[in-house]
Amino acid sequence: RKEVEQDPGPFNVPEGATVAFNCTYSNSASQSFFWYRxxxxxxxxLLMSVYSSGNEDGRFTAQLNRASQYISxxxxxxxxxxxxxxxxxxxxxxxxxxxxxxxxxxxxIP
Amino acid sequence: NAGVTQTPxxxxxxxxxxxxxxxxQDMNHNSMYWYRQDPGMGLRLIYYSASEGTTDKxxxxxxxxxxxxxxxxxSLRLESAAPSQTSxxxxxxxPGQGAxxxxxxxxxxxxxx
Numbered sequence: 673r674k675e676v677e678q679d680p681g682p683f684n685v686p687e688g689a690t691v692a693f694n695c696t697y698s699n700s701a702s703q704s705f706f707w708y709r710x711x712x713x714x715x716x717x718l719l720m721s722v723y724s725s726g727n728e729d730g731r732f733t734a735q736l737n738r739a740s741q742y743i744s745x746x747x748x749x750x751x752x753x754x755x756x757x758x759x760x761x762x763x764x765x766x767x768x769x770x771x772x773x774x775x776x777x778x779x780x781i782p
Numbered sequence: 783n784a785g786v787t788q789t790p791x792x793x794x795x796x797x798x799x800x801x802x803x804x805x806x807q808d809m810n811h812n813s814m815y816w817y818r819q820d821p822g823m824g825l826r827l828i829y830y831s832a833s834e835g836t837t838d839k840x841x842x843x844x845x846x847x848x849x850x851x852x853x854x855x856x857s858l859r860l861e862s863a864a865p866s867q868t869s870x871x872x873x874x875x876x877p878g879q880g881a882x883x884x885x886x887x888x889x890x891x892x893x894x895x
Contacts, residue, residue, distance in 0.1 A: 676824075704881040714827070715872055715886040759824070761883075768813060768832045768879055769840060774824040 673698050676762050678773035680740045686781050689750050693776045695760030696742045702771075704763035705736055707745050710775065716759055719745075750780045784808050786887035789874050794893045795863045803858040803872030804892050811885075812878040814856035815840075817846060818869040819889075825872065832879060833858055863894045 678695045685691045697705075704720035720727065722734040722743050733746040747754055760773035807814065810882045813834045817840075827840030831878040833849040845867060847859045856875075860867060870891050874884040 680822075706883050708883075715888045716882045721881075721883060733874070752789065768830055769827055770815075770884060772817075772825040774822060777805075 673769040675699060675772040676760055678760050678776050680774055680776060682777040682779060683700045683733075684781055686780045687750055687752060688779075689780075690746065690748050691750060691778065692744055692746045693760075694742055694744050695756055695764045695773050695779075696740075697760075697771075698741070699762075699764055700738075701764045702741075705743050706761040706763075707732075707734060707743075708759040708761055710759055711756050719758070736750075742765055752780050752782060755779045768780065786873055786875055786885055788871075788887035788890050790886070790890060791873065792891045794895065795860075796895055797864060799804060799863050799894075800859065800861050800871040801863065802860075803871055805887060806855045807873075807875040807885075809875060809877075809885065810853070811875035812853070813876045814837050814850065815884065816846075816856065817872045817874065818842065818867075820854045820869050824846065828858065828871075854876075861891070868892060868894045870884075 706717040708716040709719045710716045726735045731748045735744045757775040757777050759775045762771045786807045815830040816828040819825050826842050829848040831837045835855045856879045872889050873887040876882045876884045
């Protein structure tokens with residue numbers, strides 16, 4: 673079983689829509705969680721860390737459900753510039769390794 | 783701010799050739815990483831260095847070697863390139879052990895014929 677699993681999509685949504693992505697992780701020892709954004713042929717860039725109580729950054733909201741071992745990302749009022757691949761990243765409490773999902777592709781349509 | 787710098791940006795090799803990918807960071811980070819990204823596979827860890835003077839294998843280390851030259855620099859070497867090593871390679875760094883996120887370089891696109 674993969675350490676981190678994401679629905680690859682693609683998600684095609686109109687401007688202004690709300691879209692949500694989920695990501696599941698297999699190891700209950702996972703302790704740190706992140707969402708990264710990757711544009712085509714570019715490097716991954718940190719979008720936001722995910723905290724136990726959930727957190728919000730402008731139009732973006734991240735949630736963590738430890739009991740069900742998944743994290744989510746909600747994007748409100750989608751913009752054309754939100755079109756990208758969103759990567760779910762998990763780190764265990766031991767060791768120094770990060771585990772990446774394969775990414776979810778989002779296209780926001782005018 | 784340069785952040786994480788990778789060289790070269792692009793490279794084409796023939797099977798059997800060797801080369802070294804360079805990575806340098808100017809953020810005084812302790813931990814550095816090398817990943818490869820292939821279609822449908824996500825980023826996979828090749829090697830990492832938790833601190834200067836230490837290196838450890840990741841998920842896919844075969845065919846690669848690394849050197850943590852100093853705190854700033856972490857190089858990845860392909861001794862005898864194979865077509866299966868055609869990929870996009872990313873270097874990343876983070877301040878230390880713990881929950882901080884990683885910062886990535888802009889990648890090296892490597893093709894092996």
